[in-house]
Amino acid sequence: MILDYVSIFPEFFAPLQLSLPGKAVAKGLVTFGVHDLRGYTTDRHRTVDDSPYGGGAGMVMKPGPWGEAFDDLTGPGTTIVFTTPSGEPFDQRMAEELAGAEHLLFACGRYEGIDQRVLDHARERAVVREISLGDYVLNGGEVAALAITEAVVRLLPGFMGNAESLVEESHADGLLEYPVYTKPASWRGHEVPEVLLSGDHGRIAAWRRAQAEARTAERRPDLLARTGVVSGLGDLDVRPAVPADAGEVLTLQRACWFQEMEANPGVEIPALRESLDDVRRGLGEWTVMVAREPSTGRLVGAVRGRVDHGEWDIGRIMVAPDLQGRGLGRALLELVQDLAPDDVETYVLFTGARSLDNQRMYKKAGFRMRPDRTSPPGAVVLTKKRISR
Structure with missing residues (x-):
């Protein structure tokens, strides 16, 4: 040349x-x-x-x-x-x-x-x-x-x-590049993500893809339209759940909380023990929203909330594993907060003590850790004051 x-x-x-x-x-x-x-x-x-x-x-x-x-x-x-x-x-x-x-x-x-x-x-x-x-x-x-x-x-x-190296760098597939690390594994209090030390190439590839998509969604959302990556609820059919959704909600629930179990070994996770009847009952006891892909009808996300002791209890923020890291979890979190009754002043939720990605998302959304509040074993509680409308 x-x-x-x-x-x-x-x-x-x-x-x-x-x-x-x-x-x-x-x-x-x-x-x-x-x-x-x-x-x-x-x-x-x-x-x-x-x-x-x-x-x-x-x-x-x-x-x-x-x-x-x-x-x-x-x-x-x-x-x-x-x-x-x-x-x-x-x-x-x-x-x-x-x-x-x-x-x-x-x-x-x-x-x-x-x-x-x-x-x-x-x-x-x-x-x-x-x-x-x-x-x-x-x-x-x-x-x-x-x-x-x-x-x-x-x-x-x-x-x-x-x-x-040309294949995996930023913009090679329309996305920004995932974060990279090298030795040592621990430096000035900052750790290399555990998945990169696991030797499990499948998990590593999935993590890198999710990180690339999350980074792109945060920094360059304009690129997502070119890649076909779903970037928010505006791309989906979002509506209140009905009893007929229970089977798909259960399937999504098990897929999501299996990942939580891996991140929090030894912790009892109620979502993994629930039956189809339990999920059906939950649809009646909570305000549950589901999100589907318009083209396929596939259920790819869900979230729920209800009033508990005067607070808006948020739970079961779920995104299909292959779509995680694209901003859907944050969008569902914003959606469920908007569903709270007008007299609610506080949002509350809990997540795994070792679910660091979840904790980062919640903190970025304004939630704060509450070590003073009782939490389920192996979990942490986070709350957020509602901004007056």
């Missing part, structure tokens, strides 16, 4: 000789060419800019030097990349597209930009991509060109020492 860069500051591209890009050059995978735009000027002052037609602040890059540069550097298979804040947003999919090009020529603008006729002319002789790194403005296009280069060339076969 050939990559050329045209800039009035060619020194910006010294990093191309460092680290993995430099090794890729040594392997013959890529060829980098850096060109000073001033070398294509014809006046003794090597002028590359002039004042804008129509008036206004700043200077505009002249078309002449760019035309000469394109005459010299373009050929069959060339894609000219203009790095500009008015371009299409750069992402991993675009990096994959560009990695298939034979020759990338980066046109790095400065000042108020490049004369529009340069772009129009470029389209007559090559494929043109106008690309932006994000919704902000840099002093010039060089930094963007370097960022795009690194994202593109690392996708070339043979560039990465371990090709597997």
Whole structure:
């Protein structure tokens, strides 16, 4: 692959000789060419800019030097990349597209930009991509060109020492990457998650997927629509439970609380002992909401609440194991709080003492640990004051 860069500051591209890009050059995978735009000027002052037609602040890059540069550097298979804040947003999919090009020529603008006729002319002789790194403005296009280069060339076969690392990183499958850890297992009071030390590759893969989806839901929910990941109750059919739901609720309950049993070994978990009749009775004694996938009708979530000693007792927040970590649990928690009668002032719930993910979710939602309150064996109680409406 050939990559050329045209800039009035060619020194910006010294990093191309460092680290993995430099090794890729040594392997013959890529060829980098850096060109000073001033070398294509014809006046003794090597002028590359002039004042804008129509008036206004700043200077505009002249078309002449760019035309000469394109005459010299373009050929069959060339894609000219203009790095500009008015371009299409750069992402991993675009990096994959560009990695298939034979020759990338980066046109790095400065000042108020490049004369529009340069772009129009470029389209007559090559494929043109106008690309932006994000919704902000840099002093010039060089930094963007370097960022795009690194994202593109690392996708070339043979560039990465371990090709597997390309599969699991952020955006490879549309999600942000899961958190990573290395030795030591304990550092300054922070522990590596137990699942990563288990040697159980199935559990590790499931944990990583769940973490990636949770991180994406929290930081970049806009990405979830592209992956088909359910991001909240708005994607589901949510309604009060009816007796006919009892069988599916029991199945979901057992799947969810089996995981709780693994996280809290030796703790008696009532949800795992309940029969179908017990679940049916619960549907009559609690306010129970269920969530189904509209396309399949599959029951994927449930939650319940009821008044107990003047407090809104929240329980059985359940999400299908394959959809956990996508924000559904938090959405169900918000839903059940809204169902509390107006005179209720406190929400209360309990979870396993070792169910740290659950505890983090509840604390993030405003619940606080209550060691002063009696809890079932192996569990902890959390409460939250209701905000006056």
